Amino acid sequence: MTSDELKALVGRAALAEIPELPGGAVIGVGTGSTVNCFIDALATVKHKVRAAVSSSEASSARLRAHGIAVVEAAEVERLGVYIDGADEIDPRGHMIKGGGAALTREKIVADLADRFVCIADASKRVEVLGRFPLPVEVIGHAAAQIGRRFAALGGTATLRAGVTTDNGHPILDVRGLAITDPAALEAEINQWPGVVCVGIFARHKASVCLLGTPQGVETLRY
Numbered sequence: 001m002t003s004d005e006l007k008a009l010v011g012r013a014a015l016a017e018i019p020e021l022p023g024g025a026v027i028g029v030g031t032g033s034t035v036n037c038f039i040d041a042l043a044t045v046k047h048k049v050r051a052a053v054s055s056s057e058a059s060s061a062r063l064r065a066h067g068i069a070v071v072e073a074a075e076v077e078r079l080g081v082y083i084d085g086a087d088e089i090d091p092r093g094h095m096i097k098g099g100g101a102a103l104t105r106e107k108i109v110a111d112l113a114d115r116f117v118c119i120a121d122a123s124k125r126v127e128v129l130g131r132f133p134l135p136v137e138v139i140g141h142a143a144a145q146i147g148r149r150f151a152a153l154g155g156t157a158t159l160r161a162g163v164t165t166d167n168g169h170p171i172l173d174v175r176g177l178a179i180t181d182p183a184a185l186e187a188e189i190n191q192w193p194g195v196v197c198v199g200i201f202a203r204h205k206a207s208v209c210l211l212g213t214p215q216g217v218e219t220l221r222y
């Protein structure tokens with residue numbers, strides 16, 4: 001199976017994770033090519049959702065194009081489920097996210113949700129996070145100093161060329177970190193002035209991962 005076929009497989013499998021509610025559920029929807037497959041699958045069972053809270057302009061546009069209502073995060077107090085992809089996921093459900101520059105809004109929507117359902121193809125499963133460059137959304141003014149802080153930890157930070165997030169900020173991609181304690185590193189980086197959001201999702205880790213493998217969907221619970 002190709003990577004696109006695996007993404008389509010887990011996109012469809014995630015439909016079963018939507019709570020059954022009279023009038024449909026309000027769900028959180030992430031960003032990326034795997035989530036695009038989920039949104040396309042969702043369009044075939046629109047009655048299951050009343051509305052979606054989306055983590056990016058791109059996902060909002062795709063949802064609306066399918067006739068699915070989008071509401072702002074500020075309009076909801078909690079969500080039963082948030083469905084999103086990942087760039088890497090470790091054996092405990094910790095993730096690296098932000099390859100598509102949507103990490104900040106993704107963490108905001110994930111924070112509203114009771115459950116984070118990660119959908120990913122098998123290539124995203126790793127033993128230790130950090131082979132994928134760690135995305136960090138920063139205030140531009142602080143980028144050089146944040147880069148020096150990463151260098152002190154053994155990482156190399158580079159500005160992602162030509163990219164500005166939906167929030168108007170640049171992204172640093174940090175290579176060379178072996179993230180053996182994701183929760184500690186997330187907490188540390190969150191203390192640095194000028195960091196808007198770090199793409200380590202340890203505090204907001206996956207509750208379950210639907211992993212697309214050539215043998216089918218593997219369900220991993222954390």
Ligand SMILES: O=C[C@H](O)[C@H](O)[C@H](O)COP(=O)(O)O
Pocket residue numbers: 030031032033034035084085086087096097098099100101102103106
């Ligand atoms: O900013 C983007 C997100 O964190 C995505 O969920 C992540 O990059 C995975 O994307 P894809 O499903 O395209 O591999």
